[in-house]
Amino acid sequence: MLLEKIHSPADVKLLDSSQLPQLCEELRNFLLENVSQTGGHLASNLGVVELTVALHRVFDTQEDRLVFDVGHQCYVHKALTGRQELFSTLRQFGGLSGFPKPRESQHDAFIAGHASNSVSVALGMARSRTLQKKNYSVLALIGDGALTGGLAYEGLNNAGASGEPLIVLLNDNGMSINPNVGSMPTHLSHLRSKPAYYHFKKWYRSLFGKNHAQNPIYRFTHHLKTTLKNTIWPGSTLFEDMGFTYLGPIDGHDIDRLCNVLEWARELNCPVVVHINTTKGKGYSFAEENPGKFHGVSPFVIETGLPKKPSGSSFSTVFGQALTEYAGGDERICAITAAMADGTGLSQFANAYPNRFFDVGIAEGHGVSMAAGLASQGSIPVFAVYSTFLQRGYDQLIHDVSLEQLHVVLGVDRAGLVGSDGETHHGCFDPMFLSQIPGFTVLCPANFAELRRMLRTALFEITGPVALRYPRGGEGAYRQDSGPAPVVRLREGSDVTLLAYGMMVNHLLEAAELLEERGIHAEVLKLNQISPLSGEILSPYFGNTDTLLVVEDVFGAGCVGQRIAAILAEQGCCPKHLILKNLGKTYASEGSVPQLEAQFGLDAQGIVKSVLEERG
DSSP states (O other), X not given: OOGGGOSSHHHHHHSOGGGHXXXXXXXXXXXXXXXXXXOEEOHHHHHTHHHHHXXXXXXXXXXXXXXXXXXXXXXXXXXXXXXXXXXXXTTSTTSXXXXXXXXXXXXXXXXXXXXXXXXXXXXXXXXXXXXXXXXXXXXXXXXXXXXXXXXXXXXXXXXXXXXXXEEEEEEEOSBSSSBOOSXXXXXXXXXXXXXXXXXXXXXXXXXXXXXXXXXXXXXXXXXXXXXXXXXXXXXOOHHHHTTOEEEEEEETTOHHHHHXXXXXXXXXXXXXXXXXXXXXXXXXXXXXXXXXXXXXXXXXXXXXXXXXXXXXXXXXXXXXXXXXXXXXXXXXXXXXXXXXXXXXXXXXXXXXOGGGEEEOOSOHHHHHHHHHHHHHTTOEEEEEXXXXXXXXXXXXXXXXXXXXXXXXXXXXXXXBOOOTTGGGTOBOXXXXXXXXXXXXXXXXXXXHXXXXXXXXXXXXXXXXXXXXXXXXXXXXXXXXXXXXXXXEEEEOOSSEEEXXXXXXXXXXXXXXXXXXXXXXXXXXXXXXXXXXXXXXXHGGGOSSOSEEEXXXXXXXXXXXXXXXXXXXXXXXXXXXXXEEESOTTOOOOSSOHHHHHHHTTOSHHHHHHHHHHHTO
């Protein structure tokens, strides 16, 4: 086994080129064996095996800076940089992250979890290198899916004009999670048909050596070559127009060719785009046939590709089913996704109403603005988006939606702690920023029945902007529909008031039972909406006890508990004792949701402990 002897990139460099295909085969088997046990991102990593091996043959990631875009394709990189033995802990509590983390390894240049920022980050690194008169390579590895995001073009535009030596590796597999949409994939598909241009350019550069720009013959023939290129291959690539030297397309599964091109890209000492064609899911038939399904997987059986534990209904699927049902009775309803049709449960809607379904790519800001445009003309747009990615549309929520109080509906999926994807993916900011935007109504269903009712309310009863926030996965023990009131008392009590919203009410009800066993009578209040809140709404529910505990799986600054305390203080009815249980100022790591809730004391046992400590 070659892979067992690879403890660092230096070991990869020592291999004979004839051994590299075997190493790649072993890496794919390694990925399948481990990801089938832990779950994780599979298809994207299978597609970049040869590319990652080639990168570690040519570059030294201890010195050179390799910036991943999104980062879910970093597993091979981690396996080649001394972390093979940690893969049994991949995405587990206290284990190996599924994304690059500089504090995990010096080979990880920058944290990654969201799309389209790699070129901007890499350009900053390159400029710092130049200012400090250092000599190392800077690379940005970006997928074509991330090119649907506007930030990528901001980075490319500035990087191409900068003249900074920088290598942009465009991993073109025609996918983000779902198949790519928009004009850029079409443009890249056109470029794939012109590999002869790459050979011509390489021969032309080598003819005049490294100082070709100073050669008068070069300057003359450069004009001739440009004329010839425009005649034979009319129209330059977008990247060349931005100031990059364009190399490609390259077969991303041909290691020898990849190594040659990467070496040449480094020698050019200028902004370079290397266009690499790969197959997402390469080497595993189930993933090649259905790369979207195998983008992110739970533990599965390698021989069949089937999950070991079939998943049941989730908030996402129920949301998609309900939206499809309501859209059948109202043609104004449209659905928007940012390359997450499957993840947000919108696939059923897309199949039922393709003309009213819009995939905007990895472009959340654009998705919000387009929703505002739809709403301004009488449509009812519903943008289903993960909480962590909605952050990228914050300005548009204020400027394009709130100022005109447009009827845009947000399905804020993966709200709160999401588990194994870790700190870049937890949805722990939306309660704060949505509640601060004027005119937004924010509803928080605790179960499927409430999700269906609240979605109907959002579509047909609220006229301004409205968001429904709901967690990843299925519902808990509490499955009653608590009704339309903003605040609901689920349990009477005289000693302590426990308050939460969404799925956290399950922990309150369990904690109340445990406290009752200790002779402490806990009142349980449930918020059905966290915005708007006012003294008129809240004050009738407070005053029965002298202690208020608010539990939230969000950060502390600006949380709902702080807002409620301020409102009650203004009303003169703030309880004597206030306990705010949340994440504080700490980012939650990888791990299951129950593990993370226990870590932060947000589960029933943590709530009981806090009450007992407060009461002495």
